[in-house]
Amino acid sequence: MFLLLSVCLVAEPTKCHDERINLGYDNPNPFLCLRNSQATLAAWQEEHPDLHVKSWRCAPKGSLPDRT
Numbered sequence: 001m002f003l004l005l006s007v008c009l010v011a012e013p014t015k016c017h018d019e020r021i022n023l024g025y026d027n028p029n030p031f032l033c034l035r036n037s038q039a040t041l042a043a044w045q046e047e048h049p050d051l052h053v054k055s056w057r058c059a060p061k062g063s064l065p066d067r068t
Contacts, residue, residue, distance in 0.1 A: 033058030
């Protein structure tokens with residue numbers, strides 16, 4: 001599962017981009033993603049204080065194109 005984030009700069013709220021966090025498990029169970037997402041989001045936000053999470057969602061690994 002992946003946690004997909006839409007994030008914006010705190011200093012420039014109109015400058016946004018997408019981030020992808022690999023949650024490290026292949027089970028496409030949305031409940032597991034939702035249950036674990038709050039702690040993952042909090043940890044990510046601590047590591048990126050200059051960014052604000054505008055929105056987020058869970059997505060199974062097979063539903064996303066590979067990043068290059």
